[in-house]
Amino acid sequence: MALVLHEVALRHTSHMAAQQQHHTLLLHQTEHLIDTMDSYGPELERVLDIHRMLSNIPPPPEFQPVPEDEPDAATRVFEVPELADGIFAHLSVVDLVKLQQTNSRLLEIIEESDIAQRRMFLLPDPASSFTMLDQYLEHCVPEMPAWEVSEPPWDSHLRDQLTAPFDVIEVWPPEFKSSGTELDGQLSFIVTFRAADLCGSRRQLPASLRAMYLCQPPVRTVKIRPLCRCQTNGMRRSRSPEPLDTMMSISCCTLGEISDMVREYSKMHRLCPYADASDHDSQGNVRSDFVLTAKLQLGVDDPLNELWMSRLEKKKRSDKVDAAKEALFGAYARCKSSAASSEESKPTPTFLEWQEEHMKTIAAAEAEA
Structure with a gap:
């Protein structure tokens, strides 16, 4: 904020200085024309009228720089501790380092703020x-x-x-x-x-x-x-x-x-x-x-702690799924291997066929029990 306000002030100062320079230049140009023109020429009266109009226009006030010991608008905002702390809480350490280099008063304010000092790792x-x-x-x-x-x-x-x-x-x-x-x-x-x-x-x-x-x-x-x-x-x-x-x-x-x-x-x-x-x-x-x-x-309650705990739980669930898949498809792989090596030349079952036969075997065993 301080840097933005300083930039605006510099641009405003530059604009006012340009206006003053242009007004002075017009006055000098009309005075030069009056000195070089024929006193009896018809254009002389017009130039004299223009010169009188320019002379009656008050020049823009010259910009007076703010003394170093007088706070500008941005610094006055930071003079209020509640406002300053609210701003400091949203600035990074890089922003605060740059801000305290703006002027000596802002450096003092940042050094006196506990929030700014914590944000700056001090x-x-x-x-x-x-x-x-x-x-x-x-x-x-x-x-x-x-x-x-x-x-x-x-x-x-x-x-x-x-x-x-x-x-x-x-x-x-x-x-x-x-x-x-x-x-x-x-x-x-x-x-x-x-x-x-x-x-x-x-x-x-x-x-x-x-x-x-x-x-x-x-x-x-x-x-x-x-x-x-x-x-x-x-x-x-x-x-x-x-x-x-x-x-x-x-x-x-x-x-x-x-x-x-x-x-x-x-x-x-x-x-x-x-x-x-x-x-x-x-x-x-x-x-x-x-x-x-x-x-x-x-x-x-640290976010890192919560993040890693959630990842540990996710990994546990993933391990259970992997173990279940390993058991299921491991049994199916052994069935295919047994069928391929059998002397009876049994056809290799599909996974759905094997699963259906497997469920029938389980149901028959439960009925006998």
Whole structure:
């Protein structure tokens, strides 16, 4: 809204300035004609009349820019906390980052709003459904690290049904473990930091973004490992004693903390003896992507929890149908095989013939019982 109002004001200012310039130009042109025309010519009176008419028209008022310390119309809307919070609740983190760059007063208003701070992943929001930090922040803030785009490998249709930009992560189904009479669902997710974002030439994150959480609700424990041969199953068991590094934060893991740890790990890993030749840069240092893994406890009413529970029930029903089909058509297949191998050269029955004969056999057995 603020950006739209500023755009309207700029266009209005430009239009008023053009009107003023055109009015002044007409006056100068008529004055020039009066000076160059013959004093006794018949056209002189007409030009003098036009000049008098232009002189009597008041010029459009010059646009006076609003002082920086005086709020404009858009800012005055945000001065009302109830209106501001209502707008912030419908803006994405990218919109809020752009909005706070409009002027210093809007930056203060956004910093004072708890709703805006939760939407920007700067305050924990335990009540929210799982949401990842938006990958597209890197378009408006070039210093943001980029995440590898990857599809959820276990369900390609899930991404359209969730409440987060899941093109930045791989999401795995929650692990349901019995705890008394309830089921506890843990969501496991994976984020990949690209090697290009860890090189020394890349600028550090701005201080205003270092405090952002990786997701909402935020996680307190993140495991980090390089995407390198030293971390494959065989290498890790036989030759590399290096386990997954675990970062724990007393409050919540922020993007700045994660970025610092990944950069530090990247420096420690530059001499890895198990890295592929393609993972080395021109200086002989190992450059690899890094994977972050974390688990988050889902609430009972979380849409993800409900979605996965419904999919589990659907899978159970599908398994029952598959088992029934396997039993039915398995028996029919054995009947056809028996008929084909019989010395009496019995004709192979159709499925309907076999089913009808099968039902007669069951009815006869029930009658004898």
